[in-house]
Amino acid sequence: SLCAAGAPNLSYQELKDLKKASVLHIDVRERWEIDKFGKIPESINIPLGELMEALQMDPAEFKEQYNQKMPSKSDPVVFSCLAGTRSKQALGFAMSLGFS
Secondary structure (H helix, E strand, O other): OEEOOOOOOEOHHHHHHHHHOOOEEEEOOOHHHHHHHOOOOOOEEOOHHHHHHHOOOOHHHHHHHHOOOOOOOOOOEEEEOOOOHHHHHHHHHHHHOOOO
């Protein structure tokens, strides 16, 4: 249950194809969920509760915190979670901050 502005739900294969095109994949599950259920390769974990703050960080601070270049407001980003509810909230947060 992944969502993106262009396609509300993506399959895992569609996500894999998108990741080949350098899409930033942000997993908004809690850290304990990552530990318990595993990490999707090449995703970065930013729990939903931290997302608003993270997307407003100074780019250097974001890179230091998450070991990843901060996305610009026009960069393609995909959010994922366990069931799709938090990823839809994450999409709403990002769009409210001006991400397209």
